[in-house]
Amino acid sequence: MNKxxxxxxxxxxxxxxxxxxxxxxxxxxxxxxxxxxxxxxxNKWLDPTTPDSYWPFxxxxxxxxxxxVTAYQEKGYEKCDNPDLEAGYSKVAIYVGSEGLxxxxxxxxxxxxxxxxxxxxxxxxxxxxxxxxxxxxKAQILLKKRIT
Amino acid sequence: MTNPSINKPIPKADESSxxxxxxxxxxxxxxxxxxxxxxxxxxxxxxxxxxLPNEHQIGLYIHSLQTSELRDAAISLLRHVVSAVKDPxxxxxxxxxxxxxxxxxxxxxxxxxxxxNSKVFKKLANSWHEDTDHHSFAHLITSHEAYLKxxxxxxxxxxxxxxxxxxxGGNWYAALRALSGHDPVLPEAQGDIPxxxxxxxxxxxxxxxxx
Numbered sequence: 001m002n003k004x005x006x007x008x009x010x011x012x013x014x015x016x017x018x019x020x021x022x023x024x025x026x027x028x029x030x031x032x033x034x035x036x037x038x039x040x041x042x043n044k045w046l047d048p049t050t051p052d053s054y055w056p057f058x059x060x061x062x063x064x065x066x067x068x069v070t071a072y073q074e075k076g077y078e079k080c081d082n083p084d085l086e087a088g089y090s091k092v093a094i095y096v097g098s099e100g101l102x103x104x105x106x107x108x109x110x111x112x113x114x115x116x117x118x119x120x121x122x123x124x125x126x127x128x129x130x131x132x133x134x135x136x137x138k139a140q141i142l143l144k145k146r147i148t
Numbered sequence: 149m150t151n152p153s154i155n156k157p158i159p160k161a162d163e164s165s166x167x168x169x170x171x172x173x174x175x176x177x178x179x180x181x182x183x184x185x186x187x188x189x190x191x192x193x194x195x196x197x198x199x200l201p202n203e204h205q206i207g208l209y210i211h212s213l214q215t216s217e218l219r220d221a222a223i224s225l226l227r228h229v230v231s232a233v234k235d236p237x238x239x240x241x242x243x244x245x246x247x248x249x250x251x252x253x254x255x256x257x258x259x260x261x262x263x264x265n266s267k268v269f270k271k272l273a274n275s276w277h278e279d280t281d282h283h284s285f286a287h288l289i290t291s292h293e294a295y296l297k298x299x300x301x302x303x304x305x306x307x308x309x310x311x312x313x314x315x316x317g318g319n320w321y322a323a324l325r326a327l328s329g330h331d332p333v334l335p336e337a338q339g340d341i342p343x344x345x346x347x348x349x350x351x352x353x354x355x356x357x358x359x
Contacts, residue, residue, distance in 0.1 A: 013282055030317040031341045033284035044339040050286030052321045054339025064285065101285055118282040118289075119317055135282060 010120060013135045022125040030119030034104045035068065037116035038092050039075070049101070065101045068094065069141065077143035083128050085111040088148040093128050097137025105131065105139065189241065196244035201251055207356020209251075211303055212258040212265070221254055265301065269308040272298050277316060290322045299323050310352040313345055324348055 004024045011017050035046040036054075047053035048060070048067035057074055061067035069079075072092060083093060085107065093113070095103035105113040105128060115131060116122045125131060128139035201209070213221065228246050276294040283289050298305050306327055313320045321344060325331050332351040337343040352358040 010282065013279075030319075035284060045284075045341055046339065047285055050290075050319075050322070052286060052319065052333075052338060052344070064287065099288065102288070103284065116284070118280070118284045119319075120282050 006117075006121070006123065010117075013133075014131055015133055016130050017125070021127070021130050022123045024121045025114065025124050026116075026122035028119070028121050032116060033118055034116045037114070037122065038104045038106045063100075065094070065096065065141075068101060068104070069143070072143050072145075075145070077145040080142050080144040083107070083139065083142055086144065088146055089144040090147045091142060091144045093139040094141040094143070095128075095131065095136040095138060096140040097135075103131065103136040193240060193244060196241075196248055199248050199251075200244075201255075204356045204359060205255075208262075208307070209254050209258050211306060211357060212261050213254070214261070214304075217257055217261075221250070221257075225250060261304070265304055266308060269298065269301065269305060269312075273308070273312050273316075277318060281318065286319055286322065289319045295323060299326050303327055306352070307357045310349060310358045314349055314358075317341070317345070321348070 006014075006017060006022070006024060030045070032042045033045050033047065036042065036044050039046065044054040045052075046055060047064075048055055048071070049064045055067075057067075057071040059067060059070040059074065061070065077092065080091065083091065091107040093105045093107070094101065095105070103115065105115045105125075107113055108124070112124050112126055113128060113130075114122060114124050132138050210218065228243075228250070232243055232246075272294040276292050276298070279294070280289045280292050289295070298309070306324065309320050309323055309327075312318070313324075321333070328351075330351065332347045333344045334347070337347065349358065
């Protein structure tokens with residue numbers, strides 16, 4: 001992975017990212033965020049924590065993490081144990097930090113992961129650990145959905 | 149300037165003479181000196197009127213002054229208005245001179261405030277963007293210390309926020325709602341960031357916060 005990588009300033013927030021394990025796949029935009037990206041939406045900001053956001057799911061919860069997990073379940077996802085590539089399944093990983101919900105990454109057919117970094121760029125990264133740390137916490141909840 | 153007016157007397161019915169007589173009467177007006185002075189005065193008045201701030205600038209002054217500065221400025225203006233009302237000779241040139249001087253003073257204060265507040269805002273906004281632009285969730289973005297400090301700056305922060313929203317984006321919506329007491333974003337536009345941005349920028353333009 002030696003394509004264009006995140007700038008050093010942004011990478012300070014993600015010490016596990018190196019020029020070898022990620023590259024940028026979109027221009028910077030705040031038109032959509034990681035949840036929207038995980039549902040294949042690139043023109044809305046989806047966030048269960050604010051009225052400023054688009055939230056098209058039936059379940060509304062005061063707990064953002066619960067609201068998000070329920071939203072995935074509404075769309076056919078079920079919890080799973082590992083991030084390994086499984087034929088016929090699409091997986092998402094929810095990162096959780098000390099203040100709860102932090103980030104969502106989506107697995108690609110290659111086994112790599114795609115992440116929309118808030119209002120910054122989309123990146124493709126090799127492992128979930130590449131984005132783990134102080135900012136996004138750990139990828140703690142994994143869900144999968146049958147696609148074939 | 150002399151201005152000859154020709155008064156033609158109405159002929160009487162029994163007057164057979166076909167020769168008409170004219171009675172020339174010289175009427176003196178105020179003189180060319182007066183009109184020249186009047187013209188100069190008018191031009192000076194127009195010049196002073198042109199220098200008066202427009203709606204946008206007045207909005208900027210109001211939004212950029214501290215409460216105590218607004219109070220002092222209002223008192224100073226009221227004092228002059230009261231003395232001007234008592235002395236008709238003060239109109240209109242003196243009033244306009246006073247207004248221009250008054251607005252120049254206000255502008256000086258505003259420029260100093262804008263410059264100082266702009267520096268404070270930029271430092272806080274940079275820190276906020278750096279720490280939160282990678283986040284997707286409002287509870288992480290709008291609880292950042294710098295974001296809260298910007299809200300604490302009060303309404304003077306609104307023009308800076310709108311410029312930053314235009315240039316760098318970001319979830320400024322909660323701050324704008326808190327500071328303005330308004331929400332120009334229609335419910336169906338929630339989450340549609342380009343529409344939300346434009347709604348706030350239009351509100352800012354309509355209310356004199358940005359051009």
